[in-house]
Amino acid sequence: MRTLSPPMWRTLLGWLVVVASGIGVALWWAPGDVSAQVQPGDQIGDVALGSQLYAQACAQCHASDGSGATVPGTDRMAPPLSGQADVTAAYVDLVMRTGRMPPAANPFDNQPRVVVYDEAQRLAIVAYLVNEFGITNNLSEVTQLPEGNAGSGQNVYATNCAACHGSTGSGGVAGGGAWTPTVTNYEPATIAEAIRVGPFQMPAFGTDQITDQEVADVGAFLEEVSSESGTPLGLIELNPVFASGFVALLALATILSLFWISSKPTWFPDPEADGDDDRSVPPSASVTPIDPSDQS
Amino acid sequence: MTPLFAKLFDQLDERLHVRGDARKAANKVFPSNWSFLLGEVALFSLVILVLTGTFLTFFYSPNVEAVTYTGTNPVFAGRSLPAAFESIVRLSSDINGGLLFRRLHRGASHLFIATIVLHMLRILLTGAFRKPREINYFVGIGLLTLAFGAGFTGYSLPYDSLAGTGIRIAYTELLSLPLIGDRIAFWIFGGAFPTGDVIPRFFVLHVMILPAALIGTVGLHLFIIYRQKHTQFPRLGVDGHRLVLGKPLWPLQFAESATLFLWTAGLLAAAAVLIPWSDVTLLGPYVPGEVGNNAQPDWFLFWLEGALRIFPPIEFGVPGGMIISGPFVAGVVLPGLIFAFLGIYPFIEKRRYKLEGEWHVLQNPLEIPLRAGVMLGVFSALLILSAAATNDILSRMLGIPIEVITWIARVAVIVVPVVLGLGIARYARRRLDRKGRDVPTSEVEEQQRYIAA
Numbered sequence: 001m002r003t004l005s006p007p008m009w010r011t012l013l014g015w016l017v018v019v020a021s022g023i024g025v026a027l028w029w030a031p032g033d034v035s036a037q038v039q040p041g042d043q044i045g046d047v048a049l050g051s052q053l054y055a056q057a058c059a060q061c062h063a064s065d066g067s068g069a070t071v072p073g074t075d076r077m078a079p080p081l082s083g084q085a086d087v088t089a090a091y092v093d094l095v096m097r098t099g100r101m102p103p104a105a106n107p108f109d110n111q112p113r114v115v116v117y118d119e120a121q122r123l124a125i126v127a128y129l130v131n132e133f134g135i136t137n138n139l140s141e142v143t144q145l146p147e148g149n150a151g152s153g154q155n156v157y158a159t160n161c162a163a164c165h166g167s168t169g170s171g172g173v174a175g176g177g178a179w180t181p182t183v184t185n186y187e188p189a190t191i192a193e194a195i196r197v198g199p200f201q202m203p204a205f206g207t208d209q210i211t212d213q214e215v216a217d218v219g220a221f222l223e224e225v226s227s228e229s230g231t232p233l234g235l236i237e238l239n240p241v242f243a244s245g246f247v248a249l250l251a252l253a254t255i256l257s258l259f260w261i262s263s264k265p266t267w268f269p270d271p272e273a274d275g276d277d278d279r280s281v282p283p284s285a286s287v288t289p290i291d292p293s294d295q296s
Numbered sequence: 297m298t299p300l301f302a303k304l305f306d307q308l309d310e311r312l313h314v315r316g317d318a319r320k321a322a323n324k325v326f327p328s329n330w331s332f333l334l335g336e337v338a339l340f341s342l343v344i345l346v347l348t349g350t351f352l353t354f355f356y357s358p359n360v361e362a363v364t365y366t367g368t369n370p371v372f373a374g375r376s377l378p379a380a381f382e383s384i385v386r387l388s389s390d391i392n393g394g395l396l397f398r399r400l401h402r403g404a405s406h407l408f409i410a411t412i413v414l415h416m417l418r419i420l421l422t423g424a425f426r427k428p429r430e431i432n433y434f435v436g437i438g439l440l441t442l443a444f445g446a447g448f449t450g451y452s453l454p455y456d457s458l459a460g461t462g463i464r465i466a467y468t469e470l471l472s473l474p475l476i477g478d479r480i481a482f483w484i485f486g487g488a489f490p491t492g493d494v495i496p497r498f499f500v501l502h503v504m505i506l507p508a509a510l511i512g513t514v515g516l517h518l519f520i521i522y523r524q525k526h527t528q529f530p531r532l533g534v535d536g537h538r539l540v541l542g543k544p545l546w547p548l549q550f551a552e553s554a555t556l557f558l559w560t561a562g563l564l565a566a567a568a569v570l571i572p573w574s575d576v577t578l579l580g581p582y583v584p585g586e587v588g589n590n591a592q593p594d595w596f597l598f599w600l601e602g603a604l605r606i607f608p609p610i611e612f613g614v615p616g617g618m619i620i621s622g623p624f625v626a627g628v629v630l631p632g633l634i635f636a637f638l639g640i641y642p643f644i645e646k647r648r649y650k651l652e653g654e655w656h657v658l659q660n661p662l663e664i665p666l667r668a669g670v671m672l673g674v675f676s677a678l679l680i681l682s683a684a685a686t687n688d689i690l691s692r693m694l695g696i697p698i699e700v701i702t703w704i705a706r707v708a709v710i711v712v713p714v715v716l717g718l719g720i721a722r723y724a725r726r727r728l729d730r731k732g733r734d735v736p737t738s739e740v741e742e743q744q745r746y747i748a749a
Contacts, residue, residue: 110695151375154580158457162588167457168578172589173688177697180589224371225578237575240458241686244595246571247406250563251414254337254407257559258330261552268660269532271749272731286544288325290525290537290656 040137041130044089045120050128053121057102066133082133086197086204089126089135090142094193096122098186110179142196143189146213148220156214157221160205168237169225174201184226188219322546327528334415336553339514340560341408346507348401355391357383358499360455360492371577380455380495381581388577395575402574403567405450407560409443409596416440420671422658424527425642426651432520435513437638442510444596449502451594454574455495460582461591463494465604465627472624475617490584529658532749536657537739590688602684603630606705637674644670652738659742664735665724673717680709 041047055064061078063069068080081087095101099113117125130137158167164180166172171182178201183191192215198204210218228236238246309315326332360378367373369389377385387394416436419425425433448466452459467489470481486493525540534541543549567573579588593601607626613619645651648666661668683690684705691698728734736742 110692150371151373154371155375155583158580158583158586158588162457162586164589166590167580167588170590171692173691173698175698179692221371228578231570231572233570235570235572237572237578239590239689240592240594241590241689243406243571243573244598246567246573247410247595250403250407250567251410253563254411254560255330255414257563258333258337258556261556261559262328262330262333268530268658269746269749271532271745286323286325286542288323288525288540290540290654 041127041132043127044130044137044139045123045125045127047124047127047131049121050124050126051132053117053125054128054132057116058125066129081129081135084135087135088197089130089137089139090193091197091199092129092135093122093126093139094190094197094199096125097190098181098194100199113181138196143192145188145192145216145219148188148213148216148218148223150217150220150224152214153217153219153221153224156210156218160210161218164202168239169222170239184222186222186226188216188223191215191219191222322544324522324545325525325540325542326545326549327526327540327542329529331415331418332526333552333556334411334418336556337560338408338411338415339518340557341404341411341564342510342514343557344404344561344564345401345408346511348397348404349503349507351397352387352394352401353503355383355387355394356380356453356499358453358496360490360495369577377581378455378495380453381576384454384456384576388575396568398574399568399572400564401450403564403571405447406573406594407564409447412440412443413596417671417675420641421661421667422527422529423645423655423661423664423667424658426646426655428524428654429520429527430642432517432524433642434639435517435520437635439510439513439517441635442506442513446502446506446510447594447596449498449506452498453495453502454576455582456576456579457582457586457588458576458579458591460490460584461587462593463498464489464587465593465601468623469627472621472628474614474620474624490582525656527656527658530743530746532746535743535747537654537743540656592685595682598682598685599678600627600631600681600685602681602687602705603627605687606681606684606702606709608706634674634678641670649735650737653740655739657739657743657746662724662727665721665728668724669717669721672720673713676716677709677713680705680712684709 041050061069061071062081066080066082068078070076071078079087081092096117097115097119099115102116126139129135157169161169161183164172164174165183166180169182169184171180174180180202183194194202195205195210195215195218225236230236305318309318357379360380362376363379363382365372365375365377365382365385367386367390369385372382372385372389384398387398389395419433419436448462452463452466467481467485470484471477473480482488484494484497485491486497526542528536528540528542530536531541543552592598603626604623607622609622611619611621645664645667649664661671684702687698687701687705690696691701694701
């Protein structure tokens, strides 16, 4: 075994000091954070970071006081965020964690969404909005769920969600150039926010329509859908439309097999053509008259 | 023949006197072309369907009474499900090989219908339906219809949410029949939808009546071919009107067909492993009254679904108390017209070109302008209707509102077939003119060109 040279040894010690002091600082800060809370948003995230991010990415369209404004370069209005009863912490959180915001794009088009913020940044913005604009903090109320049951969730999903989002959560059409999104590959908390908040054109479902337990069940069902293992090609259940594509491939494979098994394909030789156009020389052919009485 | 086989054959011949017939059968000539094997693949798919279907029948329970699933599938454990769906979950999750057999069966059904359709296209394009083969052509249309019936009932039996939606549409189509619709629907479904009777009845159709009819009709189809001899592609220097050239049944064609059977089975097995044809866990059981956003039938009924989707929502009364509705026109009248067209087309062509005598040699469709135009027109219309059945998926993928796609399909289904049909017919006519020929009225006349060459 090779011994460590002194410089390497010192480097490792240096890292150990850095990591240890990092842990120490974290332990020292954590209790201080709890004791410093004064406003409701502080429980959610880092308000200072949120303030910074809001100024960078949101204020341009939603205005720095959250009153909404015209999206630069378009005639679309960015909705106001302050003083709106339906703009809640869960709504804002949902819009960012599903990649609807930012950037300000048409939330109803069929484009894939890009999630810009990680969880800390997202929660920081939510915290800032709660403190600054006084939007309702319903995050924990909406996302703290009991243990979900995928089986019951399928029933709830079939009766409440499938008509718009498709039987397997693949999304679909909502008419008039709007599309319902794919709802697999989300955490149950995201699903819960969407159900309670009713973003954009989706209706909000209250606890009298879908209970918290049922929300948890739907989340569990959609998680189950997302975690289906699939075939070696990575395919899970096929919509008949996609299945038809594979039928076409199967038919093509069959035709190519037929070419191969029955040797070269023959078509229609052209008697008018000059030269030897006939590729259909019968090698070991037997000949039979079509009419059995034809003995010539 | 190996000595053992020869000995067995001798013993059989001493008792049943089969040597003469067997020699005749062994010398039966099979013209060779890849497209002549499409029907064989359909036949082999049918064999695989019967074998895998028998296995599935052991485990399927044909009723919709609620039962509690007690197997290992985590989504369904402990849930109360319709018995039909429960048995499908059990087959897929708990019975060894069950899911493989289900996928094989479903994959084979796709290949069965796909090769029937391709086979029919070859018959229609090359003119194999002409005298003396009209009877077998009708038998073939019957086979296609039976295959559609078996396909639809098979799609319905799992009673998942798509299957239930399909049954619902079939029920609505029956209701849309003027005057007698409600009685017919009641007669077939045993009450108002959803009834407990439809799954047991579809089951009997799917595992007894339709397979028996299919096997019997296939037998008739093959018997007629055996009697009449197969059509063949033209060959230079050969009088195809009088002689059939090809491989003898034994041993050459037998070897080829046996290879093809094994190949088809292997292809289907590979597809069953790779492609989840028939997984229904996520679709869940059918909940009457609920329809998922994207609900399509299997591909071979896309044209019908597309017609239903793009036909305007009209409804008008006719004196006498009849009501003609959109679903009736798109879902009953249109398919009726298409099948009627298939039935009468051979006679239209015969009349138009005053065709005489028997026809045994296949023709390039470009030699007959009417056939080229009509076939391209009809099949492009069917393809556009099929595309219209996927209007929701297309809309999502392309980012075009579904209403726009629907209108594009409405216009295209009328304009495109007419333009393409007239275009190709005109091209075919010019091609004949350029060669200084006309459509031959008898095969003897047509074959002179090939004999002379």
